[in-house]
Amino acid sequence: MGNSRISATLGAIVASTILAACAHSAPAENQPAPAMAANPGTVDKMKLPPGYLPRTAMPDSLALLPPPPAPDSAAMKRDEEARDAAVKLRGTARYTQAATDAVIGFPQIPNDFSCAMGIAITPDTTPKLYAMMAKMTIDVGLSTYGAKNKYMRVRPFVAHNGATCYAKDEQLLRKDGSYPSGHSALGWGWALVLGEVNPERANAIYQRGREFGQSRLICDAHWQSDIDAGRVIGSAAVSRLHADPAFLADLQAAKAEVEAAKAKGSTPTVDCAAEAAALATVAQ
Template identity: 60%
Template sequence: MSKTETVVRAAHISLLALLAFCGQAQAGDAQPKVSDPHFKIAPGYLEQSDLPNSLVLLGPPPEADTAALARDEEMRKATIPLRDTGRWKLASADADLAFPQAADNFSCAMGVKIDSQQTPRLYAMMQKMLSDFGLSTYGVKNKYNRIRPFVVHNEATCRADQEAILRHDGSYPSGHTAAGWGWALVFAQINPERADALLKRGIEFGQSRVICNAHWQSDVDAGRIMGAATVARLQTDPTFLADLKAAEAEMKAAKAKRTSQMPDCAAEAAALSGQ
């Protein structure tokens, strides 16, 4: 699948998610089993009962001997030449959802460094939204507990330090992708002048999970659905909307000053272009 096809598919998936979002809660109000500590960094905006229901929005992962699983394998094989390249290194950085790295991952696309000094409201929003995006995926994650590609093929990922957790955390859907795509959608609201760059970075953030050998392509596709559905739900939350307005003002001020040192945007651009 070409990059253009991937972009079009991602946009289509997100549109379907926004249209299909029904606001139903995950089955029951009990907190799901959450293996990834990244999704516990800060309390989210939404109560468990207010999260979009992955059990309603998503079907099961691809089964054996299906065209969908064959596509997953083809997409995995297509990324093998990228291992140990600049794109592999970027995928490793994208895998780190801890802060400040998670904010740095989107600073180049934003055109402004996202940090706790220059953009404190946005920085805190990212952490709160991360919990919402991650938790939205665990209904289906826990139901199917899909095995990750690096385990199936007895290979490594781009982050050896995370593999122990990933082995026991369901692959479908991708929580990292839900976060990356959800962040990108919100960032595009905050900084519409950079919307295309931000949405493209959000798409590549998800593709990093396939390149990292941590997720199948169908995991990433489903993660985008949950990220978009969660953003749709956040648009009705008063606290989120107040923070969104404050972040917009904060971003305008930051663009006028541009006092913080940016990450290495040239290296990121080169990695994303395949150079």
């Protein structure tokens, strides 16, 4: 990635929680990451935990994506219309769920997908799966930064002088390009892999991955076109991971681990009925 910049938002992705998860040990719950300045060359100097791929093998979002919608274009009009509809969900259970989805940390991320998977995803019950989700986060997250840094698109809450559903991240987001959505890339990437690990529940998992991205629209942190582009990068990153022997070995181990967990009667530790109701909330 050469002289690319990396923002404080990715600092949340590479928090010590991820470092611990990649080492197959239990991290402190949602421990915050140190802030990382978005300065040229930071990627080269940063001691990131290892993903599966060398940076030269990661998908290039700048090559894969068109520019974001131009001001006054039809595509930008659609983005504004989607935002207007999403704003109506403020104060609802879906808005609260969007705030939960905003947290990129472990164990929050496994919990977000636990209901869709139908099992608990923890470092004790499914250590291989838990660590694989953390490790692939590096590859998928970094793959978004070519386009992010090139376009530095202003986020909707900034453009409209508003607020997001997760105030803790707002200062960081103001310095981080909106296009493509890293959260959407990650959510869709995790969903694709989890659907392969647990194909019996693939549709529920894909739906959760889609909603994880849509939470960014509801949160006013991303435009809809950011989210759509994020899914493209998430798909590309997962496709590339399937050419990596270490990832494939971990994938097979995770499949066996999940089958064993299901045989033991593992169940999610979160309130799945409440999550389902929140995700089904529609604007009035």
